[in-house]
Amino acid sequence: xxxxxxxxxDPRALARAATAVENRLPEAETLxxxxxxxxxxxxxxxxxxxxxAGKSTLVAALIRQIRAEGLSVGVVAVDPTxxxxxxxxxxxxxxxxxxxxxxxxxxRSMATRGWLGGLAAATTDMVLLLDAAGYDVILVxxxxxxxxxxxxxxxxxxxxxxxxxxxxxxxxxxxxxxxEIADVFIVNKADLDxxxxxxxxxxxxxxxxxxxxxxxxxxxxxxxxxxxxxEELLAAARAYLAQxxxxxxxxxxxxxRLREMLREALLARIPxxxxxxxxxxxxxxxxxPYTATRELLxxxxxxxxxx
Amino acid sequence: xxxxxxxxxDPRALARAATAVENRLPEAETLxxxxxxxxxxxxxxxxxxxxxAGKSTLVAALIRQIRAEGLSVGVVAVDPTxxxxxxxxxxxxxxxxxxxxxxxxxxRSMATRGWLGGLAAATTDMVLLLDAAGYDVILVxxxxxxxxxxxxxxxxxxxxxxxxxxxxxxxxxxxxxxxEIADVFIVNKADLDxxxxxxxxxxxxxxxxxxxxxxxxxxxxxxxxxxxxxEELLAAARAYLAQxxxxxxxxxxxxxRLREMLREALLARIPxxxxxxxxxxxxxxxxxPYTATRELLxxxxxxxxxx
Numbered sequence: 001x002x003x004x005x006x007x008x009x010d011p012r013a014l015a016r017a018a019t020a021v022e023n024r025l026p027e028a029e030t031l032x033x034x035x036x037x038x039x040x041x042x043x044x045x046x047x048x049x050x051x052x053a054g055k056s057t058l059v060a061a062l063i064r065q066i067r068a069e070g071l072s073v074g075v076v077a078v079d080p081t082x083x084x085x086x087x088x089x090x091x092x093x094x095x096x097x098x099x100x101x102x103x104x105x106x107x108r109s110m111a112t113r114g115w116l117g118g119l120a121a122a123t124t125d126m127v128l129l130l131d132a133a134g135y136d137v138i139l140v141x142x143x144x145x146x147x148x149x150x151x152x153x154x155x156x157x158x159x160x161x162x163x164x165x166x167x168x169x170x171x172x173x174x175x176x177x178x179x180e181i182a183d184v185f186i187v188n189k190a191d192l193d194x195x196x197x198x199x200x201x202x203x204x205x206x207x208x209x210x211x212x213x214x215x216x217x218x219x220x221x222x223x224x225x226x227x228x229x230x231e232e233l234l235a236a237a238r239a240y241l242a243q244x245x246x247x248x249x250x251x252x253x254x255x256x257r258l259r260e261m262l263r264e265a266l267l268a269r270i271p272x273x274x275x276x277x278x279x280x281x282x283x284x285x286x287x288x289p290y291t292a293t294r295e296l297l298x299x300x301x302x303x304x305x306x307x
Numbered sequence: 308x309x310x311x312x313x314x315x316x317d318p319r320a321l322a323r324a325a326t327a328v329e330n331r332l333p334e335a336e337t338l339x340x341x342x343x344x345x346x347x348x349x350x351x352x353x354x355x356x357x358x359x360a361g362k363s364t365l366v367a368a369l370i371r372q373i374r375a376e377g378l379s380v381g382v383v384a385v386d387p388t389x390x391x392x393x394x395x396x397x398x399x400x401x402x403x404x405x406x407x408x409x410x411x412x413x414x415r416s417m418a419t420r421g422w423l424g425g426l427a428a429a430t431t432d433m434v435l436l437l438d439a440a441g442y443d444v445i446l447v448x449x450x451x452x453x454x455x456x457x458x459x460x461x462x463x464x465x466x467x468x469x470x471x472x473x474x475x476x477x478x479x480x481x482x483x484x485x486x487e488i489a490d491v492f493i494v495n496k497a498d499l500d501x502x503x504x505x506x507x508x509x510x511x512x513x514x515x516x517x518x519x520x521x522x523x524x525x526x527x528x529x530x531x532x533x534x535x536x537x538e539e540l541l542a543a544a545r546a547y548l549a550q551x552x553x554x555x556x557x558x559x560x561x562x563x564r565l566r567e568m569l570r571e572a573l574l575a576r577i578p579x580x581x582x583x584x585x586x587x588x589x590x591x592x593x594x595x596p597y598t599a600t601r602e603l604l605x606x607x608x609x610x611x612x613x614x
Contacts, residue, residue, distance in 0.1 A: 033598060036592075036595035037592065250590055251590045255583055257586075258582050262573075263577075267566065270569060275562055276562055279558045280558045282561045285343075288344075289565060290343070290568075296569055297572055297573070301608065
C-alpha cells in the first residue's frame, strides 16, 4: 500500500518513509524490499568537499538548473554543517522559500551523531527510497574529509569534488586521496584570487594520477552564488556518465553496500546488555577488550544457533 | 617477548608493533592482549578541527611544551591532510628535525582510505599500544567534521577543539555538534582579525549549551606557530581532567569501543565469495539487497553451526 503510494508520488507517504529510513525503523526495511524493483532509474550525483567550500550554495544552484530542465531532484545531505531544514535550504543568500511548495524537490538531512557507522547504510536506503519515488536526479552531499563521507560519495554514479581557492591546504587535501574519487572537479568561488592557480595545480596533479578507467576528470569553474558554471558542471557530469558504467548498478558497489548492511544487521543482533557487562569488565581492567570482543562474538553465534 | 620489550621502551619493537596495528595483522591482537594490563596510565588528549585550522602546528607546539616539562609524548594522526611522515613533522615553519632522534616522541599517521569503518578500532589500538609503551601524554589528532573522526576524538580523556577566525562557517560548525564534544576550545591564529569576535560568538554559544557534567569549556587563544598560549592550553586541559572522571576508563567509552571492535571483527567473518554472488544478483536486480542481507545472515549462522 505505502509502496504503491510512494511510487505514485504521494509526498506525505514519502516524507513518512524517509523518517522511518532515517530512524532505522523495521518497517523501513519491509518497505524498501517492496520498492527495490522500482529503483535503478535515478542518476545519483555525489557532491563532496571541505566545510566552507560552498556545497550547499552549489546544491541550491544545481536544484534550480535541474528544475529548469524539467527534471525532479532529491537531495540527501550527510553534511552536519549544511544549512538545510525540513525540505528547505536555509542561509542568507540562498534561501529558497519555494522548495517547500515544489513537489519536484525533496530534501532530507541525515543525522550524523551517535551512529558510529550506520550512516552509509542509511544513506544508501534513503537514495533507494528517492529513486523509487521517481526523482530523476539525486544529489548526495557529504563533507569530503571523513572516511564515511568519502565512502558515501563513492556510492554515487558520479562524484563531484568541490575545491575553493585559498583554503590553505588544498594541495595536501588533493594529495591525500580526493584525487582518487573525483569524476569531476569543481573550483567554486572562481571569482576569488587564486582560482587560476588552483586550476593549474589541479591540472598538474591530474597529470600524475592514473585512473584505471582512463577518465581524465574535467575541472569546472563555478560561482555557485551567482549560478555561474552550473550548466557546464551538469554537462561535465553527464559526459562522465555517458561513457561510464553506472556505478549504482555495479557488482562492486553492491558488494560494499551489502557488507555495510550485513555489519549493521549483525551489530543489531548483539544485545546491549552483554556489551555493557563486557564494557564494565574492561573499564575495571578485569578483562582485556580483545578477549571481551571474542567472547561477545561467540555468544552471538551461539544464540544464532539456538534460534 | 615482544610485549616485554615494548613495555621496556624498545623503540624498534614499538615501531614494528605500530605497523602491525596499522595493518590490522593478527599478531597485533595477540600483542595488545598481553599489553592491556600495562595500559591506563597515559593521558589521552584528542585534538580536532577543520582542515586549515593549524592542527599540526599546534601539535608540534604541544610536543615541545610537553617535552620541556620532561614528559614523553605519543602522537596518533588520523587526519589525512596532516603533514607527518615517518615520525617527523613536515612543513615549512614547523620542521622538527630533532623528533626523529628524540625517543621521548613517537608519531604515527593512520591511513584513512579503503577501510570502511575500521579506523576507530585501529586508533584505539594504537593509543593502547603507546600507553603500554609508557608515553605520558598521547595526542590523537583528527579532522573534526567526519563522523568517524568525531567518534575518535570522543574516545580521548579530554577533547580540544581548534577554531580559527574567518573560516567562514565557524558558527554553523559550532552549532552542528562540535559544542557537544569540546572540553576546551582553542582559538588558534589569535593574532588574525576576527579572533575577538570568534571568542565572543563562542562565549555566546556556550551560554546556550547544557552539559550534563556542568563543565564550562574554557576558550584558550593560541598562536601555535609562535608557541603562544600553549602553556595555558595544557593548563586548561589539565583543569578539565582534574575534575573529570577519566573517560578512557569509563564503562560508556568501552561500550562504544567494544561495539566498534565487534563491527570490525564481524566484517572479517563475512565470506567474500557469498557477498560477491549476492552483489551480482542485486546489481542485476534479480534480488533486493534486504533479502540478500537476510540470506547472508542465515548462511553465516549456519556456518557457525557447523564449525
